[in-house]
Amino acid sequence: MKKGGTKRKRNESKKPAELDETNNDALVQEIPNKEDEERNPAEGTGASKNARKSRGRAKLSIPEAEPEYFLEKRNLEDLWQQAFPVGTEWDLLDKVYQYKWDFSNLEKEFEEGGELYQKRVYLFGCSEPQFVSFKDESKVTYVPAIVVVIAPFQPSDKIGIKSVQRVDEEIVPMKHMKMEWIPYIPLEDRGSMVERLKSQIFILSCAQRRSSLKHLKEERIKKYEYCLPYLYNPFKEDEVEQSTIVDIMFPAEPKPVFCEFDWELDELEEFTDNLVESEELTEDQKDPFKEFVKEKVRETKKANREVRDARKKALEEMSEEKKTAFQNMRFLKFYPVTTPDAPDISGVKSPFINRYYGKAHKVL
Numbered sequence: 355m356k357k358g359g360t361k362r363k364r365n366e367s368k369k370p371a372e373l374d375e376t377n378n379d380a381l382v383q384e385i386p387n388k389e390d391e392e393r394n395p396a397e398g399t400g401a402s403k404n405a406r407k408s409r410g411r412a413k414l415s416i417p418e419a420e421p422e423y424f425l426e427k428r429n430l431e432d433l434w435q436q437a438f439p440v441g442t443e444w445d446l447l448d449k450v451y452q453y454k455w456d457f458s459n460l461e462k463e464f465e466e467g468g469e470l471y472q473k474r475v476y477l478f479g480c481s482e483p484q485f486v487s488f489k490d491e492s493k494v495t496y497v498p499a500i501v502v503v504i505a506p507f508q509p510s511d512k513i514g515i516k517s518v519q520r521v522d523e524e525i526v527p528m529k530h531m532k533m534e535w536i537p538y539i540p541l542e543d544r545g546s547m548v549e550r551l552k553s554q555i556f557i558l559s560c561a562q563r564r565s566s567l568k569h570l571k572e573e574r575i576k577k578y579e580y581c582l583p584y585l586y587n588p589f590k591e592d593e594v595e596q597s598t599i600v601d602i603m604f605p606a607e608p609k610p611v612f613c614e615f616d617w618e619l620d621e622l623e624e625f626t627d628n629l630v631e632s633e634e635l636t637e638d639q640k641d642p643f644k645e646f647v648k649e650k651v652r653e654t655k656k657a658n659r660e661v662r663d664a665r666k667k668a669l670e671e672m673s674e675e676k677k678t679a680f681q682n683m684r685f686l687k688f689y690p691v692t693t694p695d696a697p698d699i700s701g702v703k704s705p706f707i708n709r710y711y712g713k714a715h716k717v718l
Contacts, residue, residue, distance in 0.1 A: 430461040438560040439479035449496045453696035460688045476503040478558035488697035502686040514584040532561040582708045588668045687714035
């Protein structure tokens with residue numbers, strides 16, 4: 355008998371189970387799959403082999419991953435984050451957002467029955483350093499707050515730049531600081547054409563990128579820290595104008611004299627003698643000091659008079675519609691609600707907004 359015939363008999367004598375156990379991979383490769391060849395005739399034997407290998411691997415038992423569930427975001431959930439926290443130092447911005455603050459109280463006011471429902475509003479953010487506790491740790495925390503201005507027109511297109519360190523006050527257009535009022539687009543509308551939406555919610559936005567701060571001068575960067583949203587209300591007299599106190603910085607030697615002089619309550623001669631007695635002034639500095647104070651008082655009175663005249667003129671030229679809008683303008687100040695994810699700040703809420711806006715009509 356020929357050797358070839360012997361080999362065939364030996365192979366035929368083996369059981370199919372033995373073939374599977376000894377060379378299962380070879381068996382898979384040697385048996386052609388007609389379905390693969392018919393489905394991919396142009397790909398030839400190589401494609402059939404790859405398809406068969408893939409099916410062989412797919413038979414292995416792979417545990418299914420647990421399905422992940424995500425909470426659906428609320429329509430106005432990021433509204434408070436979109437409003438720029440004006441006056442916050444750039445280095446501290448991350449601390450403002452370090453907790454999962456919840457402003458659902460702000461969102462609810464836009465719903466039917468809420469104070470902001472279907473009203474035109476303007477929002478800006480701010481941050482307030484407060485000493486609060488969280489998870490048995492007490493520390494200074496930068497608490498975010500949102501100011502909402504209810505008005506039919508934008509409150510102002512200007513920004514005030516003022517701080518204790520800065521002697522002079524600047525009132526500049528928002529665009530000088532890359533700020534402007536822009537429409538806020540709720541989450542459910544972000545797939546729509548923005549120009550087709552008639553937004554009633556506007557936020558104060560800043561286009562200055564943190565990454566490019568290194569290219570700015572230090573003085574320019576500091577200005578952002580001293581920014582305050584500006585508001586000129588001709589119906590409200592500024593507290594500074596009502597004051598009769600003048601800040602005095604008299605350039606004396608060996609050191610300048612810093613003091614406050616009230617032209618209604620203080621008598622200049624007596625005031626000066628007290629400074630000499632306390633050795634803040636020398637005897638020969640008395641007369642120059644008194645002339646210096648008189649000049650400062652004249653300058654302040656003149657400035658206050660000019661502001662009052664400008665206010666009177668603005669009111670005379672203002673339309674009745676705009677007068678009504680100013681008189682009906684309301685300020686609401688929102689703080690985050692108490693949740694397990696952030697400190698409880700209910701004990702540190704304040705109605706004060708800034709020196710231009712004064713106090714909020716309502717704190718929530």
